[in-house]
């Protein structure tokens with residue numbers, strides 16, 4: 001398929017979370033927190049942490065294999081991995097994932113947009129397909145935040161979990177179910193310090209900052225992130241619906257970045273979307289960073305919360321700061 005009207009179409013989905021469940025009561029054994037506080041303030045009931053020895057690439061490869069099965073294909077032209085917790089700073093993790101999946105010498109690269117990584121990845125994937133540079137590709141979003149959380153920081157420990165979600169996108173036409181609509185993206189680098197891991201990059205080395213273990217941990221300024229997340233996800237959602245020529249009333253399902261139940265409800269309220277239309281997965285897996293949207297999609301599809309023909313609005317906010325939104329009509333997909 002070539003030429004104008006060529007669109008990226010969702011053809012398969014897969015997901016993977018580690019087996020190890022960490023409950024709020026488990027956290028309360030070592031931290032000054034409680035199940036009641038975490039449930040009320042975040043909506044998280046439990047999360048999954050990867051076992052020692054399991055890296056981001058392991059979760060990503062497992063989700064990717066299931067997505068290929070769901071699409072009924074064995075090969076893709078590109079593996080694109082959205083992650084903020086790569087296996088190491090250099091080289092990229094996507095080639096490792098492709099190798100673990102047995103995808104031979106396929107093109108593979110990483111994309112870093114933290115919790116907005118999946119939506120950014122959709123935009124890149126769509127551009128590759130629309131331009132004819134790829135016929136079919138695998139977009140995986142995977143994170144193991146348990147590897148960068150400060151075990152003494154109750155704020156971040158109570159929110160984040162590990163996981164991976166993957167989708168296969170293929171060339172198709174805009175009128176097909178699963179055809180990806182417009183994508184809205186934005187960033188504000190002035191807010192970089194709001195969500196950060198200070199150590200491990202060139203900045204501290206360039207400044208001659210001495211290594212400090214505390215800087216190797218993930219830090220988040222919860223309150224401002226909360227407010228920015230609501231504002232940016234709402235604005236991006238409105239913009240993408242306008243671009244798609246669709247109204248709020250047409251939205252059947254809101255799949256927002258699973259940051260906090262209060263954020264999901266606030267975005268729904270500001271958009272004028274019934275809260276019941278928000279797909280909620282964070283109660284069982286927490287905030288899985290870049291993986292949260294494809295994990296919520298996979299879970300929503302498996303549980304029958306997403307139905308073929310549904311108008312699904314996706315929106316995310318994350319470190320950078322970055323944000324984005326997209327919209328699609330949900331297709332019939334095989335569950336691997």
Ligand code: ACO
Pocket residue numbers: 032033034037038041042114115116154155158159195220221222223225226229259260263289317318319
């Ligand atoms: N248990 C008990 N008390 C806690 C906990 C906890 N787990 N965490 C924080 N507190 C305390 C704080 O220390 C503070 O105590 P103080 O008043 O004595 O100083 C109090 O609760 C209130 O703290 P806030 O930070 O104001 O709590 P808030 O209600 O805002 O909840 C949270 C914190 C859950 C982090 C919230 O701000 C949030 O969800 N922020 C957004 C996260 C997000 O959107 N992330 C997405 C992007 S992340 C990414 O890109 C990787």
